[in-house]
Amino acid sequence: MIMQRTEKQQKRYERIIKLTYDIVLNEGFYKLSLKDLTEKLRVSRSTIYENFGSKEGLIEKIVEKYNESLDQGLIEIMKDKKLSTYNRFLAISDQLGRNSPNRNIYKFYDDLKIHLPELYEQYLVGRNRRIEEVYHPLIKEGIKKELFDKNIPEDFLLQSYLKSSQMVCETDMLENSKLSKIEAMNYMTRIFLNGAKAI
Numbered sequence: 001m002i003m004q005r006t007e008k009q010q011k012r013y014e015r016i017i018k019l020t021y022d023i024v025l026n027e028g029f030y031k032l033s034l035k036d037l038t039e040k041l042r043v044s045r046s047t048i049y050e051n052f053g054s055k056e057g058l059i060e061k062i063v064e065k066y067n068e069s070l071d072q073g074l075i076e077i078m079k080d081k082k083l084s085t086y087n088r089f090l091a092i093s094d095q096l097g098r099n100s101p102n103r104n105i106y107k108f109y110d111d112l113k114i115h116l117p118e119l120y121e122q123y124l125v126g127r128n129r130r131i132e133e134v135y136h137p138l139i140k141e142g143i144k145k146e147l148f149d150k151n152i153p154e155d156f157l158l159q160s161y162l163k164s165s166q167m168v169c170e171t172d173m174l175e176n177s178k179l180s181k182i183e184a185m186n187y188m189t190r191i192f193l194n195g196a197k198a199i
Helices: 007-027 034-041 045-052 055-079 085-099 105-115 117-144 154-170 172-176 181-194
Strands: none
Touching: 007 034, 007 045, 007 055, 034 045, 034 055, 045 055, 055 085, 055 117, 085 117, 085 181, 105 117, 117 154, 154 181
């Protein structure tokens, strides 16, 4: 049964998800007790239970919200036929940078993998679907438009791009530079598309 919320209750519900998202990305969620979480959110435990059933239910909503936000942005980019293949890659890297506010997102997913494996599997299903719906067609388009060498296997190009994106997001690279996540993603994508030569 779906709970009907007043406008005020809906705003509180969305605020809880947003603030919890920020908290768990910075602190992880496994060691964060419900008591600590409710204190940081300034809500009662009963509010969490009424809206999410448990701390794990709240974490599930965070994963859903992250995936929905990322998917919506990627869909809009893929529908924009005015963008060249090259600029579509750049727009996607920008979207990924915006949706991964800090490198702790990978720690968050590591916590999921260990402590909530079913939810982690749900995340992987969404990630794999995204790869099939967004990245595979974009790589194929890049090969067709000679953005990439047709002799390089499509799966190798895809994995190279995905691993490079992950590396930019999860390592200490940004700590030693003055680059934002979005700038780093864009530079990585430009290197992937052009090599490091001056163009």
